[in-house]
Amino acid sequence: MKKLVVAIGSVKIGGDYPIAVQSMTKTKTRDTKATIRQIRGLEKAGCELVRLAIVNRDDARAIRKIKAAVKVPIIADIHFDYRLALQAMDAGVDKVRINPGNIGAEWKLEEVIKRAKERHLPIRIGVNAGSLPGDVIKKYHHPDAAALVETVERSLEIFSRLDFKDVVISAKGADVRNTIEAYQTISNRFPYPLHIGITEAGPLFTGALRSGAGLGVLLYNGVGDTIRVSLTAEPVKEVIAGYEILNALGLRRVGPILISCPLCGRAEVNLMPVVREVQKRLRRYKNFMKIAVMGCIVNGPGEVREADFGIACGKGIGAVFSKGKEIRRVKEDRLVDTLFEVIDENIDN
Ligand code: SF4
Incomplete structure (x- = not known):
């Protein structure tokens, strides 16, 4: 179902707008110096929406x-x-x-909705499997997909009673299958844009994979208008992971995509440090481009030709490619520098 458009400051989501990447600061919001520093880092990484935890009046101030x-x-x-x-x-x-699981009595939510209406601000109904209303848990026993959906439905009744449509919905769980099921049902039933994510996904590696699995299924099926990859890691990593997922699915074209071979006995070079170095240097580029780093001259050149730029390594020597053509052959210790010279000669960053 095509979603209504909701504006969050200067960023619009829903409708045909691009899927926005968001993250959350991990500082005490009232520590404004640290929070501003973290938000600026997120902005630099391309984060499009930033959420802050407001736990007391000092945070709100x-x-x-x-x-x-x-x-x-x-x-x-x-x-x-x-x-x-x-x-x-x-x-x-x-x-x-x-x-809605912990905001309390209905009239309190109504107060929030009324103020948002006056100020023309959107509200996200952020249902979380770990904090469902007591009676919902009693009814379903577990925070499964049906429990998440019912919690969303109930809140939406209050929003429609007050004729408030500036709504974004999320229904996150740590269980990937439950979360997928809940979002699919919600997307079929309601016209509001969806903020999707797997909550408490875990540390960098595990969390990125679990988010990739859950969000990948949803996004491939057209579900999701903004994403957050929740990681027990610095927030910038959440943004990088978010764009990796969207780039992989062809839903956004932001920043470089690094392709590298998994290595095998044919490799004549220690490729891992080469890939790490390329990855590190690519961070300063905003352009969408495919960079391939391949470990040998058997399959390497074929794969590299499909990329915008790349290197295929031989014994002590390697070839640098640009737009499908081998353009230089250099010694192993000059490969990475040469690759970046070629990139810089060919793009406007
Ligand atoms: S590119 Fe070469 S080294 Fe890398 S996995 Fe393929 S055959 Fe092995």
Whole structure:
């Protein structure tokens, strides 16, 4: 189902808008210096929406100063205390996320909706498997897909009663299959854009894979308007992982894609440090381009020809390719430098 368009500050999601990549700061929001530093790092990495945890009045107060220092739209993440949502909106936040599992009595949610309406701000109904309302857990026993969907449905009733349509929905669980099922059902039933993610996905490697599995299925099936890859790692890594997933599926074309061979007995070069070095140097490029790093001259040249730039390594020597053609042959210790000279000669970064 095509989704309604929701504007979060300068960023629009839903409709035909690109799938936005977002992350969350891991600082105490009231520590404005650290929070602004982290948000600037996220902006540099291409993060399009940033969420902040608002756990007390000092955090809510800090929003004004943070907003003045950054460009990216800011989302206030609210649990338990609806008054913090009101305060965050008054302080200039671009969107509020509330958790219907812990916001409490209906009238509190109504207060939040009324204020958002006055200020023309969107709200995300952020259902989380770990904090479903008590009676929902009682009914379903486990936080399975049906429990997530019912929690979303109930909140939406309150939003429709107040004729509020500036809604984004999420229904995250740590269980990948449950989460996929819940999002698919929600996407079929409701016209609101979806924020998708696997919650508590884990540390960098595991979390990126679990998110890739869950988000990959959803995005491939057209479900999802903004993504967050939740990792127990620096937030910038979440943004890198988010773009990797979207680039892999051909849904965005942001930054370089690195292709490298898995290595086998034919390799005549220690490829791992070469790949690490290429990956490190690629971080400063914003252009969408495919870079291939291959370990031998058997399959290497064939694969490299499909990329925009690349290297195929031989014994002590390697070939550098640009747009499918071998253009230089250099000694192994000059390969990476030469690759980047060629890239820089051919692109506007
Ligand atoms: S490119 Fe060469 S070294 Fe790498 S996996 Fe293929 S055959 Fe092996």
